[in-house]
Amino acid sequence: MKIAVDAMGGDFAPDATIQGAGLAVKQFAEEDRLVLIGIEDVVRQKLEQFNISDDRIEILHAPDVIDMGEHPTRAISQKQNASIPVGFRLLKSREVQGFCSAGNTGAMHVGAMFSIKAIEGVIRPGIAGFVPKENGGFGIIMDVGANADCKPDVLFQFGEIGSMYANRVLGIDEPKVGLMNLGEEEQKGTLLMQAAHQLFKITNKVNFIGNIEGCDVFNDKADVIVCDGFTGNVILKLAESFFDMIQSRKIRNEYFDRFNYEEIGGSPILGVNGNVVIGHGKSSPKAIENMIMLTHRMAESNLYLTLKEYFTD
Structure with missing residues (x-):
């Protein structure tokens, strides 16, 4: 199972997100992977700074960042290489089984609605x-x-x-x-x-x-x-x-x-074609850890597939 997290999202990112990721990955199974999406040099620097080294952590470079105060729709359309749109592309292509971010809440909601979209019938x-x-x-x-x-x-x-x-x-x-x-x-x-x-x-x-x-x-x-x-x-x-x-x-x-x-x-967006969790903007490392683990539990349950089957019957 792969869970992606927006490494650049949140008031205290990337420090809090990287530290939280380091806490969460310790609870992953050996075959699980955690994908950190963000500016690669920054992410690698922070992993080294906080002495986090784990083979289950992968890094995916996303050169742009959607700031907390940006207009959600405009930001999603104009910053396609930012961590949030990249995360939704991974989720849509099923390269990851869950995506979470403590970044711009509006951008996360817009991304879910226009990328992976609502389940038919919802x-x-x-x-x-x-x-x-x-x-x-x-x-x-x-x-x-x-x-x-x-x-x-x-x-x-x-x-x-x-x-x-x-x-x-x-x-x-x-x-x-x-x-x-x-x-x-x-x-x-x-x-x-x-x-x-x-x-x-x-x-x-x-x-x-x-x-x-x-x-x-x-x-x-x-x-x-x-x-x-x-x-x-x-x-x-x-x-x-x-x-x-x-x-x-x-x-x-x-x-x-x-x-x-x-x-x-965090708070899940329910009724869309994928497992998505929005974290609190002021998330601490502990909050990030729990946001990632909540996303992991949702992915384990295959809830969105259950909803899809229910609403298309």
């Missing part, structure tokens, strides 16, 4: 986020930013896609799917939420447990939380802020330590 791919649950595991929330406005059928598909991820990657049997709303009753919420609720209610494709509220995000009521990208992004950023507040007060708590973005590593 209306809108979404970005998945993770929330720590009181039972010790993680729940999935979808969408967390790709689609600020959604129609009922898109929300329903998020439930299907999220349920398959929870089962295949997180190992949850019959994941419970909840629709984020402002009340448990099915007539509650906007017209959009009411219509989406009815779509979930009449199907047996997912284990729908009804509406959930904000107080249910971190408990065990639902394994998959369905919402539009606007709502999901607000929830995810709020959850991340809990860890920062606790850290600033010098409080250590085993449960709240799991709110640290470093522990998760």
Whole structure:
């Protein structure tokens, strides 16, 4: 298996990405490979600087870099030899089984949509986020930013896609799917939420447990939380802020330590023809390590092939 990582992506790249890659590759099987995409001289210099030497690491030269603040569509079209477009070309040609980057989020999303493209039958791919649950595991929330406005059928598909991820990657049997709303009753919420609720209610494709509220995000009521990208992004950023507040007060708590973005590593783009993970822009080496390992787990599960088969039946 080959996993590619954008060595130049992130606020602290290439130092953090190279150090994180060195940590991740130690967990790879002997036959696995990690492809570092970036400016070759820089990548080699950093590998030497951090005393990282492993036969499972390969370097692919990409002379250009898409900066964090660049316009995504323009950057993808004008910088075809940058690390992000090169990574997607490798993924499209199946030379690698997964690609991840802590670089320009918009460029990663645009690259996924216009390079490997959405799976046929998927209306809108979404970005998945993770929330720590009181039972010790993680729940999935979808969408967390790709689609600020959604129609009922898109929300329903998020439930299907999220349920398959929870089962295949997180190992949850019959994941419970909840629709984020402002009340448990099915007539509650906007017209959009009411219509989406009815779509979930009449199907047996997912284990729908009804509406959930904000107080249910971190408990065990639902394994998959369905919402539009606007709502999901607000929830995810709020959850991340809990860890920062606790850290600033010098409080250590085993449960709240799991709110640290470093522990998760990144957010998968689900519903596209390949395994893609977007890391946090401020990723540390530990976050990069976990981003790479999340991509590896997705590749092992062949989730996108499962989704492809499901939506083309």
